[in-house]
Amino acid sequence: MNVHIADLARIAAAPSRIIAGLMSGTSLDGLDIALCEFTGSGLQTEVKVLHFITMPYSQEFKEELKAISFKTEVELQKVTLLNAVIGSYSAKLILDALKEWGYPSVAVDLVASHGQTIFHAPISLHHMESFPNATLQIGDGDHIAVHTGIITLSDFRQKHVAAGGEGAPLAVYGDYLLLSSPVENRILLNIGGISNFTYLPGGRNPALVFSTDVGPGNTLMDQFVQLNYPGKYYDQDAAIAKSGTPNTELVEALLAHPFFDRPFPRTTGPELFNLNYLQNAKEAIGQLSISKEDTLASLCEFTAISIVTAIKQAIGEQPFKVYLSGGGMHNPLLVQKISEGLGFALNDTADLGIDPDAKEAVLFALLANECVAGGQTDFGHRRGIPSVTMGKISLPA
Known part of the structure; x- marks a missing residue:
């Protein structure tokens, strides 16, 4: 068995997990990082936020994001490049935060990365009947996993869309x-x-x-x-x-x-x-x-x-x-x-019991916890809230 798959199985079966949740919203101002300890899953989930920080983006980086965000026409090469750059930059900010907290990266079980939304396109916005709901977040999870050495879950919104939702709110x-x-x-x-x-x-x-x-x-x-x-x-x-x-x-x-x-x-x-x-x-x-x-x-x-x-x-x-x-x-x-x-x-x-500034990052950490250790809650089959397990898994090198 691949050693990282074995690690993932161990993490899923463990009584608790340390998960770093990452959130960067439409304000494009920085990366929220919440280091959380989870026990249980579903309605038995308990979470303790060990540390929280917002790592601000440089003005230059903000301008790079603005150049490709929320526009119907952008430079495809820049999108491609920033998909990798955001992932690697996120990894650096995680490691910087862990160093500041004095918390070893080897003690972190998972990273849960929301990524950076650059376009949200529900049918109600694009009005093209031959196309479905869609949304796009960039900041590749493989880059985070390789540069941190931590198993990473990312791209949570795609499963929601695939199951009939609009990719939000999660x-x-x-x-x-x-x-x-x-x-x-x-x-x-x-x-x-x-x-x-x-x-x-x-x-x-x-x-x-x-x-x-x-x-x-x-x-x-x-x-x-x-x-x-x-x-x-x-x-x-x-x-x-x-x-x-x-x-x-x-x-x-x-x-x-x-x-x-x-x-x-x-x-x-x-x-x-x-x-x-x-x-x-x-x-x-x-x-x-x-x-x-x-x-x-x-x-x-x-x-x-x-x-x-x-x-x-x-x-x-x-x-x-x-x-x-x-x-x-x-x-x-x-x-x-x-x-x-x-x-x-x-x-x-x-x-x-949840810091309101940390809440969104904590909730994406919870989605990762549910992906590996839960996923049993039935939300029914209503429009907009599919009962799905979300998150793509990226393994370290």
Whole structure:
């Protein structure tokens, strides 16, 4: 038997596993690395986050990613090269983090790498009936495995698509296994570049769980800041948006897209919600000279309304709590508007034992744990939530 296959069998059968979960989102700002210890699988899963860090990308690397991300036409050679580069760079960042923590790489059983999404293409976006849902993440897992010497699982979203899903959101699987409650109805709201939530009704019945993208999270606000405020990457503490006033006509135009009428679950990305989307909304109302401050205030209002409306549509009148994660939870104006729209204060996943900044990386580590040691949970056969085991396995050299 191949020695690495034997190692994988041993890891799968062991009572616990050390897994490094990696997440890089649509903000393209850095690599989240969560070093986790897992015991059990399925609803018996227990996780302890041993270490967490965000390794920031250099400005040069961010620009390389932006050049090929979320565009229908890019240079194929650059995509090919960056597929290898991102994998090798991710491996370096993992080893750097382990060194900083004083944690030996030989003690890590698995790496779980989300990769870098460069294009998300559900049928609802590409509108080509002869083509299926599709999504593409690059950052080759073999490069990670070879350069770290650690068995690596990657490319999780492809199985989801192959089984009839849209490749997103995948948080539903980990949210259910780690954070569902026997008694409390919960919304796990993640506000990254795109906002999404998982609905976890009390009772832990997987057939009643669902997850959906909502619309923009930080992406439109961040893109606008980066274009109009050189040197800034986001609106820190919502200082700019707070100095402006939402333009009601602009907010209504931003909300007028058919995406918001699609049934749940639905997925989207910066391929739709970008600065062209904003420009088209301004042109639709004939107001191209809205101030930067008012534009950013309007984008914040638009984002909050889209989130609140989706949650209310999904939940109805039953009581529930909201637990936040993702970079958007650090935008105080956005959180305030969501709280006011829902009529109650919001919690974050720290109240459930998971660092909200680490949550996405932890959840991909959990998908790897399920791939090798679990995979028995039946989510039924509903649209968007196939009962599948995800992750391609790459062995070290």
